[in-house]
Amino acid sequence: KISDKTINRLTLYHCILTDCIRKGIDSISSTTIAGLLRIDDSQVRKDIAMLDNTGKSRVGYDVKELKSAIEHNLAFSKVKNVFIVGAGNLGFALAKYNNFSNYGLNILALFDNNPLKHDVEVGGKKVYPIEDLKGQAKKMDVDIAILTVPYNAAQQVTDYMVEAGIKYIWNFTPVVLAVPDDVQVWNENLMGNFLQFTYSK
Amino acid sequence: KISDKTINRLTLYHCILTDCIRKGIDSISSTTIAGLLRIDDSQVRKDIAMLDNTGKSRVGYDVKELKSAIEHNLAFSKVKNVFIVGAGNLGFALAKYNNFSNYGLNILALFDNNPLKHDVEVGGKKVYPIEDLKGQAKKMDVDIAILTVPYNAAQQVTDYMVEAGIKYIWNFTPVVLAVPDDVQVWNENLMGNFLQFTYSK
Ligand SMILES: NC(=O)c1ccc[n+]([C@@H]2O[C@H](COP(=O)([O-])OP(=O)(O)OC[C@H]3O[C@@H](n4cnc5c(N)ncnc54)[C@H](O)[C@@H]3O)[C@@H](O)[C@H]2O)c1
Ligand SMILES: NC(=O)c1ccc[n+]([C@@H]2O[C@H](COP(=O)([O-])OP(=O)(O)OC[C@H]3O[C@@H](n4cnc5c(N)ncnc54)[C@H](O)[C@@H]3O)[C@@H](O)[C@H]2O)c1
Known part of the structure; x- marks a missing residue:
């Protein structure tokens, strides 16, 4: 290992x-x-x-x-199918980025609760209503999600994702999420990185 | 420390x-x-x-x-004035994000070589031509830059930034940058993080 x-x-x-x-x-x-x-x-x-x-x-x-x-x-060729939950500024930027697939990260769809975003296509991927998450996770056999919703929706959306069978959450929100023991969270702590970088300036 | x-x-x-x-x-x-x-x-x-x-x-x-x-x-209140270089998908998402200022990260302007982006305002910040970087860095007293240009422009733009007096580069590109000893680079290795997160899946 x-x-x-x-x-x-x-x-x-x-x-x-x-x-x-x-x-x-x-x-x-x-x-x-x-x-x-x-x-x-x-x-x-x-x-x-x-x-x-x-x-x-x-x-x-x-x-x-x-x-x-x-x-x-590092198993680049192992395909990791992923959903993006929260199709906002950051979610869109991640969805449009076509270098991820070189590492096996395969974004299949986005989910959002704003009806104006539904059926929009981003980087060739569709935006579904958040209610469709459970059905689509089962259909596409996805258990990894990138979380890019606002802080005040983070925990509630996480509970919904866990219920939908998501087991791995790549968390871009500034909220530390409470999840069951069998769910893994990676906190993408961008601000922590920036503070480390500029701390000794 | x-x-x-x-x-x-x-x-x-x-x-x-x-x-x-x-x-x-x-x-x-x-x-x-x-x-x-x-x-x-x-x-x-x-x-x-x-x-x-x-x-x-x-x-x-x-x-x-x-x-x-x-x-x-962690010196949240110490203001860190920053430029974003590369006003694309990721650059825009970072510029629109208003939580950064709570940590003292103050994005002052964006720079890009695409004339279609010049004079556009993002999150209240202006997009300047890349040629203006040196003058603006001196005028606004900025020595930190977030690098969000494509991989094939990363090193060349870095050389330009170093010449313009930038001493700290928060690098989002997948290129390891060659810089002089007095310049610090932080590689935001998003793919490395994702591989660490899903490696043992
Ligand atoms: N933009 C950045 O540069 C940046 C940097 C660091 C962290 N973050 C974090 O990433 C997250 C997203 O940031 P952003 O700038 O893209 O925000 P945003 O407001 O542009 O996007 C959020 C999206 O989530 C959707 N949403 C809201 N509630 C939802 C719900 N209950 N279910 C499903 N979708 C819902 C919104 O409709 C919107 O499309 C935030 O938590 C933010 O703190 C962003
Ligand atoms: N979008 C993501 O989610 C993501 C994730 C990880 C890493 N990255 C990295 O971040 C960088 C930006 O990604 P993106 O998706 O925003 O790309 P993008 O193509 O949307 O944006 C790049 C911007 O840089 C500008 N540019 C190109 N050459 C330039 C030069 N010589 N001088 C100044 N500006 C120049 C372009 O005009 C464009 O506006 C890339 O290196 C990418 O590998 C992006």
Whole structure:
């Protein structure tokens, strides 16, 4: 099992490798990766050694092989079908973003309680009334939801999603959600990140 | 100095406390906070003990006092003036979001190279041509930027921002940016977070 911190680093290595491929660079050293991320070279080598491949030559790692090793170990190809609940500014931006599918994140539909949004198409995906969530979750076999409703609807909508069989909630709202033990929540704490980033300014 | 992980936890406690105030709850125990976040009660008590106030009574912490202690220790009131560079889907969603200012994040303007976006107003903020960045950064005394341009413009725009005096870049693009030593970058690794969240599914 790969730790959270390592998954975070491996996805950033993957960004660097994707960039190398765009620029036609075939091999890269751990020192180059470490320098770009301002982390220890030994940490990069340790992370890569954990992956089951990585053709290492005298001049460094093979870019294409390392990239596919990361994709394999982090299950990029495992399709994760997802609903977006709350088709507002943030929900729309996430729905229109077509890079998610490269990581296996497959947004199937959006849900909203505002009738003006129903039947609108965003990034090729339909906006359904929130009442349809349970039926559509069963029909499309979805148990992951991205929550982008306002703070004052967050807990109530969460209760509704849990009842509809949602087991994983990627929470963008500034509310810490109360859920049963068998439901996982990831709090996308954007403000916490910003405060960490600017704290020592 | 408060560690990154602690800042992350304190901002989540702040969300819980804000919710309590909305519901008219006056005091809260560390066990309740720990239960909501699925972390150790002793961790919560240790974090709170580090803050310089926290009226602790027999029934728990005083909600209002604890909330303002967190705001004080994390410098919510220190105004952080920020530009958004890349006025697309994500840039617009961030600009329209009015909760940022509660944490001291003050978005002053957006910049974009698409002439169709110039002079548009988003959330009360103007979109300027990217060429105006240097002049506006000096005029408004801004050295923090949120980067929301496409991946293929990320490095070039970063070079331009660094030249314009930007010292802190909150990077939403999937590109690891090369910057001089005196510039700080925070990679908002949304895909890394999603993979961590669904890895063990
Ligand atoms: N926009 C950002 O940049 C940003 C940044 C950080 C966090 N957030 C958080 O993300 C969430 C969404 O933000 P936004 O800016 O997109 O808000 P928004 O107001 O633009 O969108 C919210 C959407 O949720 C829908 N909605 C409201 N109540 C609902 C209910 N009971 N059931 C179903 N849908 C419902 C609304 O109709 C609307 O379409 C908020 O909680 C916000 O705090 C946003
Ligand atoms: N939308 C999302 O949900 C999401 C999620 C994760 C990451 N991202 C990343 O955030 C970035 C923005 O995504 P988006 O969906 O808003 O894209 P978008 O295409 O909607 O917006 C990009 C904006 O950048 C502007 N731009 C392009 N080149 C520029 C340049 N040289 N100088 C100044 N402005 C320039 C464009 O005119 C456009 O307005 C991308 O790098 C994307 O990978 C987006």
